[in-house]
Amino acid sequence: MSDLATRISDWDARYAGWARTQNVFDRIFRVGTGFFAVLVLVILGGVIVALIDGALPALRHFGWTFVTSESWNPVTENFGARAPIYGTLVTSLIAMLIGIPISFGIAIFITELCPPWLKRPVGVAIELLAGIPSIIYGIWGLFVFAPYLQSTLQPLLIDTLGEIPGIGKLFAGPPLGIGILTAGLILGIMVLPFITSIMRDVFETVPPMLKESAYGIGCTTWEVVWNVVLPYTRIGVVGGIMLGLGRALGETMAVTFVIGNAYKIQGSLLAPGTTISAALANEFTEAVGDLYLSSLIALGFILFVITLIVLALAKFMLIRLERRTGT
Amino acid sequence: MDLYARRRVVNTVILSLSFVATAIGLFWLAAILGTLITHGVGAMTPDLFTQMTPPPGSRGGLLNAIYGSVVMTAIATAVGAPVGVLAGTFLAEYARNSRFAEIVRFINDILLSAPSIIVGLFIYEVMVLRQGHFSAWAGAMALAIIVVPVVLRTTENMLSLVPGGLREAAAALGTPQWRVITEISYRAALQGLVTGVMLAVARVSGETAPLLFTALNNQFWNTNLDGPMANLPVVIFQFSMSPYADWQTLAWGGALLITVVVLVLNIAARVIASWSTVKQ
Numbered sequence: 346m347s348d349l350a351t352r353i354s355d356w357d358a359r360y361a362g363w364a365r366t367q368n369v370f371d372r373i374f375r376v377g378t379g380f381f382a383v384l385v386l387v388i389l390g391g392v393i394v395a396l397i398d399g400a401l402p403a404l405r406h407f408g409w410t411f412v413t414s415e416s417w418n419p420v421t422e423n424f425g426a427r428a429p430i431y432g433t434l435v436t437s438l439i440a441m442l443i444g445i446p447i448s449f450g451i452a453i454f455i456t457e458l459c460p461p462w463l464k465r466p467v468g469v470a471i472e473l474l475a476g477i478p479s480i481i482y483g484i485w486g487l488f489v490f491a492p493y494l495q496s497t498l499q500p501l502l503i504d505t506l507g508e509i510p511g512i513g514k515l516f517a518g519p520p521l522g523i524g525i526l527t528a529g530l531i532l533g534i535m536v537l538p539f540i541t542s543i544m545r546d547v548f549e550t551v552p553p554m555l556k557e558s559a560y561g562i563g564c565t566t567w568e569v570v571w572n573v574v575l576p577y578t579r580i581g582v583v584g585g586i587m588l589g590l591g592r593a594l595g596e597t598m599a600v601t602f603v604i605g606n607a608y609k610i611q612g613s614l615l616a617p618g619t620t621i622s623a624a625l626a627n628e629f630t631e632a633v634g635d636l637y638l639s640s641l642i643a644l645g646f647i648l649f650v651i652t653l654i655v656l657a658l659a660k661f662m663l664i665r666l667e668r669r670t671g672t
Numbered sequence: 673m674d675l676y677a678r679r680r681v682v683n684t685v686i687l688s689l690s691f692v693a694t695a696i697g698l699f700w701l702a703a704i705l706g707t708l709i710t711h712g713v714g715a716m717t718p719d720l721f722t723q724m725t726p727p728p729g730s731r732g733g734l735l736n737a738i739y740g741s742v743v744m745t746a747i748a749t750a751v752g753a754p755v756g757v758l759a760g761t762f763l764a765e766y767a768r769n770s771r772f773a774e775i776v777r778f779i780n781d782i783l784l785s786a787p788s789i790i791v792g793l794f795i796y797e798v799m800v801l802r803q804g805h806f807s808a809w810a811g812a813m814a815l816a817i818i819v820v821p822v823v824l825r826t827t828e829n830m831l832s833l834v835p836g837g838l839r840e841a842a843a844a845l846g847t848p849q850w851r852v853i854t855e856i857s858y859r860a861a862l863q864g865l866v867t868g869v870m871l872a873v874a875r876v877s878g879e880t881a882p883l884l885f886t887a888l889n890n891q892f893w894n895t896n897l898d899g900p901m902a903n904l905p906v907v908i909f910q911f912s913m914s915p916y917a918d919w920q921t922l923a924w925g926g927a928l929l930i931t932v933v934v935l936v937l938n939i940a941a942r943v944i945a946s947w948s949t950v951k952q
Contacts, residue, residue, distance in 0.1 A: 367848035367850075367851075368848070370848065370850050371848050371849050371850050373850075374849075374850035374853070375762075375766055375849075375850075377758060378758045378759065378761045378762035378765075378766065379762050379766065379767075381755045381756075381758040381759035381762065382758075382759040382762040382763060382767070382772075382773075382776050383776075384755060384759065385759055385776055385779055385780050385783065385820065385821070385824065386775070386776060386779055388783065388817060388820070389779050389782065389783055391794065391798070392786075392790060392791070392794045395793070395794050395797040395798055396790070396793060396794070396797070398797065399793070399797050446693070447693045447696055447697060448693075449690075449693070450689055450690035450691075450692070450693025450694065451690070451693050451694045451697050453687070453690040454690045454691055454693065454694040455694075458687060458690065458691070467694060467698070469939075469942060470697075470698055470701055471697050471698070471701075472938075473701060473935060473938060473939075474697065474700065474701050476874060476934055476935060476938040477701075477704060477878075477931060477934065477935075478877075478878020478879070478880070478905065478930055478931070478934060479878070479880065479881075480878060480880045480905050480908055480909060480927070480930075481704065481708065481878070481927050481930070481931055482704070483909075483912075484908065484912045484923060484924070484927050485703075485704050485707055485708070487912065487913075488707075488711070488912070488920075489703075489707050534700050537697055537700075541697070565679055565680065565682075565683035566683055566687060567682060567683040567686045567687060568679070568683070588785060591785050591786075592785060594787070595785075595786065595787020595788070595789065595790070596787070597787065597788065597789045597880070597881040598880045598881055598905075598909065601909075602912075602913070622787060622789050622881070625789050625793070626789065626881060626884055629793075629796075629884065629885045630884065630885050630888065642793060642797070645789070645790055645793045648787060648789075648790065649786070649787070649790050652785075652786060652787055652790075653782065653786070656781070656782045656785050656786070657778075657782065660778055660781055660782065664778075
């Protein structure tokens with residue numbers, strides 16, 4: 346009898362020991378994984394601090410004129426960000442004008458028209474567009490797309506829209522192939538997969554009951570999309586567009602190849618220009634002098650702030666939609 | 673035309689346009705791949721994989737660049753993937769509906785879409801400036817920062833899909849939580865985790881911008897991680913912007929190589945995800 350009692354207490358002690366070790370492991374695992382989760386916050390914080398730290402000398406030296414001045418002269422060390430900011434915004438705007446309607450069309454096709462067996466292949470093919478590295482878009486843009494535009498679309502634009510007073514200024518000048526318009530068009534292709542995939546996902550969240558009710562009272566497919574699907578998913582669609590915009594603003598390599606690198610704001614969209622990211626890619630390793638380097642980092646800081654705001658807005662909208670649909 | 677006919681016409685026109693939009697999207701994919709193949713196949717010789725990057729006007733290959741890309745991608749994945757998996761584990765297993773998880777998720781999604789050139793600037797500030805020289809380590813760290821958010825996001829998604837019942841069954845048998853996670857959750861979500869890592873590798877193997885001022889470039893064979901190292905994307909950038917025809921041919925060869933690798937990884941990741949035991 347006493348033999349059994351000792352065995353039980355012996356076993357109890359061993360179990361307690363095991364439980365204690367497991368507890369320690371549990372705590373290590375919890376703290377360890379938590380540490381890496383915190384690390385993500387630290388990275389973003391670190392990026393912001395490093396950029397501000399690097400940009401300060403230039404921002405102190407130039408003050409607000411850094412944002413408003415158009416001059417960019419490494420020799421006299423006089424730097425202003427107006428031309429790159431202008432280029433970044435205009436190329437992204439063109440990208441959105443091209444990308445949004447096409448993405449919307451593709452999303453409608455995939456969710457409403459496509460036979461089920463074709464859904465996956467088409468969806469994957471569009472997603473693969475997002476997989477292609479941006480440098481590939483760049484080299485393709487420089488050697489194939491830009492010469493093609495130079496010989497076809499650009500002369501056409503100059504002869505038609507260029508003749509109209511007012512907006513004609515936007516399409517003035519020789520067809521160079523490279524320039525702001527070309528960069529914008531390539532960005533438009535690059536943001537397609539991002540906007541499409543969000544639109545597709547949010548369109549899929551519309552309850553079938555709503556759509557079927559609309560079909561039931563005799564709506565056409567387009568009327569269902571316009572009057573039921575789109576109002577229901579409005580926030581998500583805008584969120585997806587903002588996400589695409591965030592991508593377009595920060596895209597570097599594809600733009601660097603075809604933008605032409607001119608620090609000048611010309612009225613024409615056919616003229617070469619520059620963007621913040623292209624300026625960084627082209628000049629950063631060649632920059633001599635602290636002020637020059639700091640000005641480039643200040644450019645990067647401005648880009649980061651712009652994309653941060655756009656992406657944060659995009660996320661807020663998508664989160665709001667998610668809460669409402671309860672997924 | 674009566675109202676009914678007009679509505680039908682509007683409907684047909686717009687749906688045809690959506691069909692055209694899809695055709696346009698697919699056309700770009702075909703156009704880019706077609707160009708890459710026609711320009712790049714000519715450069716796909718054994719030389720490409722056995723010779724160093726040449727000076728202009730002489731024959732050569734991309735061996736040092738391929739080596740550099742593989743090494744930096746490998747280091748970036750080895751550093752970034754565990755960080756992403758563990759952080760994703762915390763969010764999905766320990767902090768699921770907490771405020772903290774929401775914040776981390778939000779910041780992570782911003783990092784996921786933030787311009788990659790900014791990551792390059794960050795690493796330049798914290799590593800290259802401090803050490804006083806460009807290095808493969810700096811390049812690898814810049815890529816690692818890009819790996820983390822991709823892996824974190826897929827890990828968290830995949831672990832959230834593991835049914836709670838599995839965890840509860842294990843816990844009811846007296847299994848400590850860390851073993852529930854490592855032996856139940858990880859095992860159930862394994863395909864998903866692998867998919868995330870593969871997508872991250874695909875993403876960084878084509879990244880150029882963060883390497884421009886971290887790893888820089890190197891014309892010669894270099895295995896020293898403390899010095900500048902050649903890598904495919906930057907070599908493609910430099911060679912294609914040059915006026916030399918033989919450099920441009922090599923750039924096309926490199927471009928085709930990277931694209932094939934990236935697309936194969938992307939497709940393989942999707943195939944593996946479709947084997948997954950937990951379905952979305």
